[in-house]
Amino acid sequence: MDFIVTKSSQSMVCPASPTPSLTLDLSTIDRLPGLNAKVRTYHVFGSGSGSGLTPAKAIREALSKALAYYYPLAGRLVRSSDGNLQIECNAQGAWFIDATASCRLEDINYLSHPLVPMHDQLLPDPQPEIGPSDVLVLMQVTQFTCGGFVIGLESSHAVFDGLGSAQFLNCVAEFSRGLKAPTVEPVWYREAIPKPPGVAYVPFDASPPFLMPSYKLEQAIIDVSLDDISCFKSQFFELTGERCSVFDTLVARVWQRRTRAINLDPDVQVKLVFFANARPLVHPALPVGFYGNCFFPVTVTITSEKLVSASIVEVVKLIKKAKAKLPVEFARWAAGEGEDPYVPSLGYTTLFVSEWSRLGFKEIDYGWGTPIQVVPLTYSDLIPVCILGSPPAPMKGARFIAQCVEEEHLEEFKKYMMNHK
Incomplete structure (x- = not known):
């Protein structure tokens, strides 16, 4: 064409x-x-x-x-x-x-x-x-x-x-x-925005050169149906008496199945990092109309063996627990305590997740109606990342735009992601 x-x-x-x-x-x-x-x-x-x-x-x-x-x-x-x-x-x-x-x-x-x-x-x-x-x-x-x-x-x-x-x-x-x-x-x-004591981010172009990884990440697009999401949420409630979000459900799935696909040694520490809206945590409160960066990286760490052998319900609980600690962790960062969460470890053992489905882009209308879809593009093939968005209208459910595995792990990753069990 x-x-x-x-x-x-x-x-x-x-x-x-x-x-x-x-x-x-x-x-x-x-x-x-x-x-x-x-x-x-x-x-x-x-x-x-x-x-x-x-x-x-x-x-x-x-x-x-x-x-x-x-x-x-x-x-x-x-x-x-x-x-x-x-x-x-x-x-x-x-x-x-x-x-x-x-x-x-x-x-x-x-x-x-x-x-x-x-x-x-x-x-x-x-x-x-x-x-x-x-x-x-x-x-x-x-x-x-x-x-x-x-x-x-x-x-x-x-x-x-x-x-x-x-x-x-x-x-x-x-x-x-x-x-x-x-x-x-x-x-x-x-x-x-808080200014933690002792934190001064040096300019990117003035930073010491990073040791760039030797891998190159391949992209995959995977859609998850609304029925699939609703079914798991119902099962989670039946088993635990607790509710979980669509985000919890999908991120637990992609983290666990990606870890299975890359087949690490059992005792290797794997990390999940996702970015939470920190606007409600700033005091005094941010005014309506603030449009600057205000997010906080939430990190979950576990060994590869424990993650791949856990039930998906257990993985969701790990994510929910990390989210519940967000106010405390943000306050610790603002006070300059502990390691800086905004400088997470990079590498193949860390998966970064960014949620796009609830940012408001799908509701924007320039006079020709709302968009059929919004497509975010990853800007690096060296940082394992998965963007959680929405499939094209009128489809319902969720879409992963994943750039998080090397070519040798791509088919295995897609196979695990398409398995509903």
């Missing part, structure tokens, strides 16, 4: 009205070395009745209006005299590309599998004379012959987490639908 993307215009989108000129400090969490990276996503929309403008024109105009409120996102990352990342609010803008594709969304199965060879054509190329890390938001709107479109987004993780990104995109969508002001006013307020 011929798949040609033509990029008809590329330009910087600046705030629609004057914005403050100042330099803003990032928070302790924002400055984590691993967050000085771009998060890449696809937002896939079918054809619908829009505003009369093309999606690209409507969204470009809306982006300009949204940047007047989220003006730090139109600025640039800079270094302070002590090397910390800051935002220089200079209204230089976000990078925007208007593009068209030579086929229908149906022809590429609505991008339901992000490994298709052409997917990178749907992501925005950076402006040639500007470093790709300098611009905080890059967006490409590609219209297909069927009337549907894909928003390819690259945004800096240093300025917001998933919840903050969804809040910003919803503001763009509200302006695209014709609202005069956002329903949620953005608030910077990074000074509210």
Whole structure:
């Protein structure tokens, strides 16, 4: 199939009205070395009745209006005299590309599998004379012959987490639908994030070089039906008298089955790390509209032998127990006690899990209806990661986008994941 993307215009989108000129400090969490990276996503929309403008024109105009409120996102990352990342609010803008594709969304199965060879054509190329890390938001709107479109987004993780990104995109969508002001006013307020004594995250590019692992991780996409999820939750309640979440159910499954697939020595310590929303744990409370990074890494550790031989109910209990300790662990970190949880051990024995299904992206409507699906892309094939999201509409259930095993373990991992027992 011929798949040609033509990029008809590329330009910087600046705030629609004057914005403050100042330099803003990032928070302790924002400055984590691993967050000085771009998060890449696809937002896939079918054809619908829009505003009369093309999606690209409507969204470009809306982006300009949204940047007047989220003006730090139109600025640039800079270094302070002590090397910390800051935002220089200079209204230089976000990078925007208007593009068209030579086929229908149906022809590429609505991008339901992000490994298709052409997917990178749907992501925005950076402006040639500007470093790709300098611009905080890059967006490409590609219209297909069927009337549907894909928003390819690259945004800096240093300025917001998933919840903050969804809040910003919803503001763009509200302006695209014709609202005069956002329903949620953005608030910077990074000074509210704790500053643990003794913690000073050095810039990523100033850190000592990491010993890069020798493995290369392969990607797999695995869907789990709603019936399968509901059945396990019912069984868990019958056996324990307790309830468990969809997250608990699915993460227990992928961690245990991935560990079985990679077949480690019995006494090897394996870790699960997942990222919990820490907004409710900050005191005084964060205001509505805060869009910075505010998550906490929850870690579960056990030997490989104990994990693979445990019942799935026991693994769920381990995860629930770790989640219950979150307030205590966050308070310990804020006080500067113990090892820094934001610097977890990297390696093949650690699985990182990120949940995307509850961030709010699936509810965003630019005027053409909510997305068929939102596709997050992993940005490293060296960190074992599993993203928990949703399958394309109208499917129900959950979707794993996993990049967590080497090629020699891939088929075994997929076999275990498809086994419902």
